[in-house]
Amino acid sequence: MKLSTIFASALMVAVAFGFAACGNDEEDEKIPEVPTENEFTGTTVAWPASTPDQKFTSTDPVYTLRLDSNTKKATLEIDQAQFMVGMPKLDMVFPGIDYKILDNNVVLLSSANLVPESGGRPYPIFPITNLQGRVKANGTFDLFFECTPKFRPDITPVLHNITFTGHTAD
Amino acid sequence: MVRRGLCTLFGVVTAAGAVCAPAATVTGEYADTLLTLPQVSVTAIKSGELQLEAEASTTLGHKEIERLNIVNIKQASEIAPNFYMPQYGSRMTSSVYVRGLGTRIDQPVVGLNVDNVPVINKDNFDFDMADITRIEILRGPQNILYGRNTMGGLVNITTLSPLSYEGVRIVGEYGSRNSYRTSAGVYKRLAPQLGMALSLMANGTDGFFRNALNNSRVGKERLYSGRWKTAWRPSARTIVENVATISHSQQHGYPYQSVATGQIAYNDTCFYRRLTVTDGLTVNTRVGEVDLSAIGSFQYINDNMTLDQDFLPLDYFTLTQARHEWAFTADVVARGRGGERYRWLAGAFGFARRGHMNAPVTFYDYGLTTLIEQNANKLNQDYPIRWDERNLLLDSRFITPSQGGSLYHESSLTFGRWLLTLGVRWDMEHTSLRYRSRSASTYTIYDMTDPANPSVYGNRRIDIDDTGSLSKTYNQILPKLTAAYTLPGTAGSVYASVVKGYKSGGYNTQMFSDVLQQRIMGRLGLSERYDVDQIISYSPEKTWNYEVGTHLSFPSIGLQLDAAAFWIDCRDQQLTMFPEGSVTGRVMANAGRSRSVGAEIVATALVGNHLTLRASYGYTNAKFRRFSNGKTDFSGCYVPYAPENTLFLGATWTQPFARGSIVDRITATVAARGVGRIRWDEANTLSQPFYMIMDASVRADRGDFSADIWADNITSTRYSTFYFKSIGNAFLQRGNLFACGVTLRWAFSFN
Numbered sequence: 001m002k003l004s005t006i007f008a009s010a011l012m013v014a015v016a017f018g019f020a021a022c023g024n025d026e027e028d029e030k031i032p033e034v035p036t037e038n039e040f041t042g043t044t045v046a047w048p049a050s051t052p053d054q055k056f057t058s059t060d061p062v063y064t065l066r067l068d069s070n071t072k073k074a075t076l077e078i079d080q081a082q083f084m085v086g087m088p089k090l091d092m093v094f095p096g097i098d099y100k101i102l103d104n105n106v107v108l109l110s111s112a113n114l115v116p117e118s119g120g121r122p123y124p125i126f127p128i129t130n131l132q133g134r135v136k137a138n139g140t141f142d143l144f145f146e147c148t149p150k151f152r153p154d155i156t157p158v159l160h161n162i163t164f165t166g167h168t169a170d
Numbered sequence: 171m172v173r174r175g176l177c178t179l180f181g182v183v184t185a186a187g188a189v190c191a192p193a194a195t196v197t198g199e200y201a202d203t204l205l206t207l208p209q210v211s212v213t214a215i216k217s218g219e220l221q222l223e224a225e226a227s228t229t230l231g232h233k234e235i236e237r238l239n240i241v242n243i244k245q246a247s248e249i250a251p252n253f254y255m256p257q258y259g260s261r262m263t264s265s266v267y268v269r270g271l272g273t274r275i276d277q278p279v280v281g282l283n284v285d286n287v288p289v290i291n292k293d294n295f296d297f298d299m300a301d302i303t304r305i306e307i308l309r310g311p312q313n314i315l316y317g318r319n320t321m322g323g324l325v326n327i328t329t330l331s332p333l334s335y336e337g338v339r340i341v342g343e344y345g346s347r348n349s350y351r352t353s354a355g356v357y358k359r360l361a362p363q364l365g366m367a368l369s370l371m372a373n374g375t376d377g378f379f380r381n382a383l384n385n386s387r388v389g390k391e392r393l394y395s396g397r398w399k400t401a402w403r404p405s406a407r408t409i410v411e412n413v414a415t416i417s418h419s420q421q422h423g424y425p426y427q428s429v430a431t432g433q434i435a436y437n438d439t440c441f442y443r444r445l446t447v448t449d450g451l452t453v454n455t456r457v458g459e460v461d462l463s464a465i466g467s468f469q470y471i472n473d474n475m476t477l478d479q480d481f482l483p484l485d486y487f488t489l490t491q492a493r494h495e496w497a498f499t500a501d502v503v504a505r506g507r508g509g510e511r512y513r514w515l516a517g518a519f520g521f522a523r524r525g526h527m528n529a530p531v532t533f534y535d536y537g538l539t540t541l542i543e544q545n546a547n548k549l550n551q552d553y554p555i556r557w558d559e560r561n562l563l564l565d566s567r568f569i570t571p572s573q574g575g576s577l578y579h580e581s582s583l584t585f586g587r588w589l590l591t592l593g594v595r596w597d598m599e600h601t602s603l604r605y606r607s608r609s610a611s612t613y614t615i616y617d618m619t620d621p622a623n624p625s626v627y628g629n630r631r632i633d634i635d636d637t638g639s640l641s642k643t644y645n646q647i648l649p650k651l652t653a654a655y656t657l658p659g660t661a662g663s664v665y666a667s668v669v670k671g672y673k674s675g676g677y678n679t680q681m682f683s684d685v686l687q688q689r690i691m692g693r694l695g696l697s698e699r700y701d702v703d704q705i706i707s708y709s710p711e712k713t714w715n716y717e718v719g720t721h722l723s724f725p726s727i728g729l730q731l732d733a734a735a736f737w738i739d740c741r742d743q744q745l746t747m748f749p750e751g752s753v754t755g756r757v758m759a760n761a762g763r764s765r766s767v768g769a770e771i772v773a774t775a776l777v778g779n780h781l782t783l784r785a786s787y788g789y790t791n792a793k794f795r796r797f798s799n800g801k802t803d804f805s806g807c808y809v810p811y812a813p814e815n816t817l818f819l820g821a822t823w824t825q826p827f828a829r830g831s832i833v834d835r836i837t838a839t840v841a842a843r844g845v846g847r848i849r850w851d852e853a854n855t856l857s858q859p860f861y862m863i864m865d866a867s868v869r870a871d872r873g874d875f876s877a878d879i880w881a882d883n884i885t886s887t888r889y890s891t892f893y894f895k896s897i898g899n900a901f902l903q904r905g906n907l908f909a910c911g912v913t914l915r916w917a918f919s920f921n
Contacts, residue, residue, distance in 0.1 A: 079697060088696055090549075090696060091697045092695075119693065119694040120615065121555070121695065123553075124552050125550060
């Protein structure tokens with residue numbers, strides 16, 4: 001076999017391996033182009049599911065979303081969380097939220113149920129269910145979740161819907 | 171029994187006087203005299219003769235001061251109409267209310283000068299003095315001439331000068347509750363134009379109340395003070411006066427009675443200790459047709475207030491406020507004397523002040539449980555917290571430097587019987603606060619989801635160490651316009667005035683415990699966003715004062731009559747508020763607007779040669795025009811703590827006796843003071859109705875000696891002087907009940 005033929009074959013093999021490597025890189029874990037931490041401000045609206053006209057609106061809560069690529073879980077911190085009149089404002093943490101990053105750098109959040117924390121303590125009095133969220137590449141954040149506060153054994157818990165529509169601070 | 175015995179003793183003394191032959195003639199020497207050198211008094215320097223000025227004022231001379239046994243500013247309360255200075259708490263609490271204006275916190279509305287020294291710190295207003303010769307109470311804004319924090323008025327106290335009197339003055343007094351007062355003063359001319367005086371005082375009392383918990387006396391006090399006064403007249407046109415004072419007082423207990431139980435009962439220590447050192451130098455000279463005066467002072471206060479802040483037999487919390495503070499003041503005044511139609515005055519004032527304060531608050535077991543843990547666990551009984559150590563220290567330290575300067579001017583034009591005065595003052599003040607707040611503690615979170623098997627969920631540490639600094643600069647232009655008309659003959663004058671007043675802004679460091687509490691609650695997850703500046707700072711409070719009045723004199727019948735009517739519009743009132751949406755914490759705010767409208771009248775009369783009468787009445791209707799504290803709207807309610815009425819009625823009968831009698835003369839004095847209604851809260855749900863207390867004394871003079879038998883609150887009227895709430899519990903301070911005693915005086919003159 002001519003040397004030139006050997007070199008050409010080797011070059012073709014190298015190129016083939018190169019393409020294969022590129023192909024493998026594409027099949028490896030997608031490096032997210034979204035920040036791992038973002039702060040959002042906007043409008044929070046809460047209402048009892050049975051009486052949607054009784055809306056409680058506030059622009060005070062600040063939402064901070066942290067994505068952990070190692071655990072594949074997101075943590076949502078809500079400062080000055082207040083979802084109804086008379087509720088004391090709490091700095092709440094929603095741990096262990098599943099997240100997925102789509103091709104267009106949209107982050108999807110979901111959690112069937114979680115127990116929020118505040119001040120290092122779980123707050124089973126405010127169980128969170130059916131959490132769904134979407135963070136777009138343009139920095140907008142839409143969030144929905146449910147909460148059924150269990151204030152006292154003699155008070156029937158009332159399902160509340162909470163939405164947040166906001167955007168990054170910058 | 172004591173009261174019956176006292177009445178008997180009164181009768182004996184009166185009877186003794188009755189057997190003495192009355193003197194054939196009585197001269198005016200027994201009427202009051204004012205032993206002052208007017209040119210040294212700051213009011214004389216700046217205002218001249220008060221009776222001729224377009225403002226309301228009340229003057230007490232030394233004999234009346236002695237008859238009423240006045241040794242401090244609080245005892246002058248109600249003698250001047252619409253002037254009220256209640257006795258409560260300790261010597262640190264010197265709240266003054268004038269015409270509906272007043273304050274319990276920080277900056278005062280009334281200034282105090284003692285021997286020309288402007289007492290910078292309101293916490294230093296209440297101290298005893300021997301040999302007071304003159305008290306002047308000026309009502310209405312005095313800011314133009316006397317500067318900051320004289321929005322409601324000014325009290326000027328003058329003590330005896332060694333150039334007016336030479337001799338020895340000794341006082342010994344003993345009365346109810348083991349109360350005593352002793353003073354000794356030596357006044358001597360070292361040279362024809364140089365006099366020096368040294369006076370010492372020691373007072374004490376066991377207090378009028380008892381702590382029901384341990385039967386200890388509440389209100390016990392020991393006070394020691396000294397004054398060294400030097401007066402020097404190097405020339406006919408110049409006088410120099412220096413007054414140095416030192417005072418130490420130690421008080422135990424704040425006699426706050428629980429409204430619920432009717433008892434004073436608390437388990438932690440309460441005391442107030444204070445050391446003050448002041449020195450004031452006044453130089454007054456005349457250069458041509460201009461009087462030049464310079465008044466400088468140094469003031470130092472070192473005090474410690476420690477309180478069982480809940481005033482209950484429970485371990486809630488205690489607080490301490492330990493401070494030391496220095497202040498320098500300087501006032502230079504030039505006053506033109508030459509013109510008949512035009513008079514002028516101009517001056518410059520400056521001050522510098524620096525304070526250091528440690529203000530720790532310590533929560534104990536009961537306070538931790540009920541105020542912090544229960545609040546934190548209310549919403550989370552599945553994971554309750556509990557502090558590991560059963561006391562929690564919130565430590566706050568402050569440095570508070572402030573400086574200020576001002577320029578002022580007043581011009582007066584005379585047109586026939588009219589006197590028009592225009593005054594203006596520019597005032598600049600820069601105030602700062604450097605703070606450090608610290609708290610370090612640990613708590614445990616328990617897992618009670620299975621109550622049968624509680625476990626530890628976790629441990630957390632709170633480490634707070636906040637430092638910061640705040641500063642503000644205020645500028646104020648204060649105008650004044652008065653018009654006075656001199657009535658024909660010696661009848662007197664009528665006047666009208668429009669004056670702007672103001673009370674300084676600053677920082678209320680007592681609110682810092684709220685700041686720290688919010689920080690701790692924040693660490694527990696309760697999201698109370700705070701702004702230190704918003705919580706503790708407040709801007710100046712301003713008033714516009716509109717007044718008409720008259721000074722009338724009827725020499726033929728020995729009557730002096732002063733009357734005034736006023737309207738005060740108060741803006742940016744300094745109040746405490748609850749921010750909207752906040753569950754805990756208060757803030758200082760300039761949120762209020764109020765108005766005071768009222769009138770007052772003072773009459774003094776010398777009836778014949780024996781009887782001196784004084785009567786004063788003041789009425790003030792002070793209401794909020796706008797005030798919402800974030801939870802409740804109090805617009806239209808009366809301003810709390812300011813009395814609606816003040817009344818003083820005094821009569822003195824002096825009966826001299828012929829030479830050779832057992833006594834030279836007997837003087838009987840009866841005085842009645844009335845105050846009220848006083849509303850105790852912004853909502854006007856509680857109040858102290860109008861009440862009157864009566865005091866009386868009988869004095870026998872013989873040569874250089876005199877003996878007084880006196881009784882205060884003869885009818886033992888029950889009344890309250892203060893009301894407040896602490897952690898939702900209501901407390902009152904009761905006024906002193908019946909007291910009696912004897913005062914012996916020896917005044918030996920060298921010439």
